[in-house]
Amino acid sequence: MTLFDRVFGGNDAVYGLTEGAIDGAIAQYGEDKAVSFPNTAYSLPCYYAVTGTKVTTLKELKEALGVVKTLMTREKRLNDAFMSGVATALCAEFIEVLKYIDGATPYEEPCYGHLADAVIRELGVPLVTGDIPGVAVILGAAPSVEEGVALVKSYQAQGILVTLVGGIIDQVAEAGMNTGANVRVIPLGKDVTAVIHVVSVALRAALIFGNVTPGDAGTLMKYTMDRVPAFVNAFKPLDDVIVACGAGAIALGFPVITNETENIFRVPKSLIVQEDVSKFNATSLEARDIKIKITNIDIPVAFASAFEGEIIRRKDMQVEFDGSRVDCAELVHTCDASEIEDHKITVVGPEVDDMELGSKNSIAYVVKVAGKNMQPDFEPVIERKFHNYINCIEGVYHTGQRDMQRIRISKTAFEAGFKIKHIGEVLYASVKNEFDAVVDKCEVVIYTDPAECTRVRHEVAIPIFDKRDERLDTLTDESVDVYYSCILCQAFSPSHVCVVTPERLGLCGAVSWLDAKATHQLDPNGPCQVITKERPINEELGSYEDVDEAVQKLSQGALEHVTLYSIMQDPMTSCGCFECICGIEPFSNGVVIANREYAGMTPLGMTFPEMASMTGGGVQTPGFMGHGKHFISSKKFMKAEGGIERIVWMPKELKEFVADRLNKTAKDLYGIDNFTDMIGDETIAEDPETLVAFLTEKGHPALGLDPMM
Ligand code: SF4
Ligand code: NI
Ligand code: NI
Structure with missing residues (x-):
């Protein structure tokens, strides 16, 4: 044959x-x-x-x-x-x-089956930053449970997203391995046809991020080949159906690596026979040309981005630290180089061994940094990464920030020998690794002594946080001399450009003006470039000749004009990984906003995925705009169309999330108290008639504004 x-x-x-x-x-x-x-x-x-x-x-x-x-x-x-x-x-x-x-819900735990659009949008940023360097599709049963689990773990340790189809699912379950999207191991389903659910992710990525026209199969396949770093590992025996599926994978540019030797035909770079399963990982990465960033940290447990979403339940926990109950703090502090001994890690107070099982403790860590290019503006940027760094430790969980962080160390990590000082090792190595352009020397002091934690929190950290907040309050678009571009997402959306200003963060929610500034400093030829703002065209719209020139150049001519403050006239483009989408609601002269987590219906008669599909791929679509959650309370939100008083509906959870800041903005701009009480949500209305009745009753200001269309 x-x-x-x-x-x-x-x-x-x-x-x-x-x-x-x-x-x-x-x-x-x-x-x-x-x-x-x-x-x-x-x-x-x-x-x-x-x-x-x-x-x-x-x-x-x-x-x-x-x-x-x-x-x-x-x-x-x-x-x-x-x-x-x-x-x-x-x-x-x-x-x-x-x-x-x-x-019907045909798939049950641990299998996922079909994956939602929102899952793909969430993958956007980690894929472009290389945080998820690739996507592995493992098909069939490995020769033994041990080999199967070792292969899955090898990818997981590299941050690769692993999807499982067929016998391998039972194998990892048998080994008691924790699976789920939060640890980047996703069992799809046991029938071979379940493999389509990962193909579906790759093809939707092309539609969502790549602006590929549905039906343009040639461009579609080129997109997946060039931009979706997926590959297949198929275990023997391969029947003809699997071979046919493999041909499909290869057509999309995904190499297939197999240990099947009977009746198989090698195709260079595409269909590769590797008899030794322990070499699947290396062979696959080479075939798909995936490079792994290596961070070697001397700790007794694994450290990988795949563990970022891992959750540690109370019963699995050795000890915890909780800033909402006791004094805690996390801080980056710029010092003079002479005050710092590089790579010195000090623990002041008890170690984990001295703490009672299941106890709640204080912790405060101060990461002292020094460097010629270090600026106090970068302190919060580095500090915000602590959450990711500490979460990447296998068996350690971190939430919150500043003096409200919470950390749990699992029994398993403790038994493996994990100590407080290892948190210091992780912080040291990660900061030096990621911020090497600004941090020359770094020292970490970790306090677990309760009295010291109280002192550090109240006398050192809080005064610094207060000062930073004052600085943030004065950071407006008018007060700065430059904006920044971000083109990280061009990996998937080739013509998309974010213009990041103090009052308008990137639509992914992950890049503020300070972040962009730091990114530029760290990598002057990297994704964030300075955009001057010396030649304004229209201050209301937020249009500038400088901005237009920048987006023209950075989009390779795909965009000519972009405004910062309008959703109708030359709005900023969307890549696809936006946290929220807003769209005009004609009956109320307002806009409806939905966030990625919201699964229900909106008064536009569209769900989040449907609204989201109206824009993306780096094209301008007046009337729809992707944006970050924090942009909602900005004084620049749709300023050209009247600002936040156009907001007529948001999911309840999002409304609560933005309430304090949004109410403050409404009070400042229009003198309205408790503005969020006038905004509808899914418990009030899911259709325009009910919504308008509610808005009328509340006297919502949008009803009195000019129509937007
Ligand atoms: Fe992508 Fe814009 Fe976020 Fe940059 S700021 S990562 S381009 S969404
Ligand atoms: Ni206190
Ligand atoms: Ni994006």
């Missing part, structure tokens, strides 16, 4: 199954029955991405199967094999969508 025979045979087999499944479903439910995946604006995302057609009913699904058939040509050419691979993948999507009929 040739490779062609195997691919075509596998494809035919899956096609037959799919046809049978669709006919069966039509017989059972009738052809008008609706079919859809939950929480996506892209219908059947793979079929939509490849053909540009949205499938909504079983009847259309059957028609779509006819289209799939046309891809299944049988010439013995490489392209025919690839297209049959794609056809196999589409059939898998059809089989999978049938499982979701009538709102």
Whole structure:
């Protein structure tokens, strides 16, 4: 048998199954029955991405199967094999969508099945920063549980997002391994067709971030090949169906690495035989050209970004530190180089061994830094990273910041020998590693002595925090001489540019003006560049000749004009990883905002994924704009259209999150008290009529404003 025979045979087999499944479903439910995946604006995302057609009913699904058939040509050419691979993948999507009929939830713990659009948007920033350097798709059962688990852990330790299909899922479960999106190991499903759920992520990334036109299959495949760093590890035995799926993966640019030696055909860089499973990791990274940043830190447990989302429950915890109950603090403090001994770590007070099991303790750590290029403005930027650094320790959990942080150390980490001083090691190594351009010397002092913690918190840290807050309050767009660009997301959205100002942070919510300034200082040729603001065109709109020139250059000519304060006229573009999306609501002359976490309906008749799909990929779409959560309370939010008084609806949780700051802004700008009480949410209205009635009753100011369209 040739490779062609195997691919075509596998494809035919899956096609037959799919046809049978669709006919069966039509017989059972009738052809008008609706079919859809939950929480996506892209219908059947793979079929939509490849053909540009949205499938909504079983009847259309059957028609779509006819289209799939046309891809299944049988010439013995490489392209025919690839297209049959794609056809196999589409059939898998059809089989999978049938499982979701009538709102069924076909997957149960630990399997995920279909992944929501919001999950993909969340992956945007970590993928562009290289925090997630790649995506592994592991298919089938490893030769032994140990080898399977070792492979998964090897990727996890590198921060690679791992998806599992088939027998490997039971293997990691048998070993008691913790899985889930929060630790970057996602079991998709046990049937081979579940592999489509990761393909669906890759193809939606192209639609969400890449502005690829649905139906433009050529551009789509080029996008995944160039920009989605995925690869497949398939364990033997490979049947023809898996071989056909593999052809589909290769068509998208994802190399397949297998330990199968029987009846397999090697394709350089694409279909690679590696008999030694312990070498799968190295072979895969080489084939996909993935580079791993190595941070070697001398601690007795693992340190990797994959552990960032790990949660430690009370019963698994050795000790905790809790700034909301006892005095705690975390602080970066700039010192003179002569005051610092590099890499010195001091613990003042008891070590973990001296603390009672399950006890709540004080902790305060001061990271002293010195460097010729260090500026006090960078202190909060570095400090904010402590959360990520400490969270990356396996078995250690961190939330909060400043004097309100909370840390838990697990029993397992304690038993492995983890000590307080290791927190110092992690902070030292991470700060030196990431901020080497500004930090020449670094020393860490960790206090666990309660009296010392009280002193550090009240006499050292709080006065510094207060001073910083004063500085932030005076940081306005008018008070600074320059803005910054950020083009990190161009890795996925080639023409997207964020213009970051003191009062408008990046739409991902992760890049403030101070962050951008520090990023520029750390890497002068990097993603954040200075934008001068010497030639204003219109202060109301926030348009500048300098800004226009910068975005023209940075978008390679795709953008000509961008305003900072308008959602209607030349609004800023969106890449796709925005925290929130706002869109105009014509009946109230206002705007509706939804955040990524919100799963319900909005009065626009659209969910977050549907609103989000209206913009992205670096194009301008007047009327819709992606933005960060903190931008909502900014005095510059839609300033050109009247500002925050246009906000008529937000999900309750988001409203509560922004309430204090938003109310303060409303009071400052318009003298309105408790403005958030006038804003609708899902408990008040999910349709425009009810919303307008509510706004009328509350006397919401938007009703009196000019229409935006
Ligand atoms: Fe991406 Fe903009 Fe955030 Fe930069 S600021 S990471 S370009 S969303
Ligand atoms: Ni106190
Ligand atoms: Ni982005």
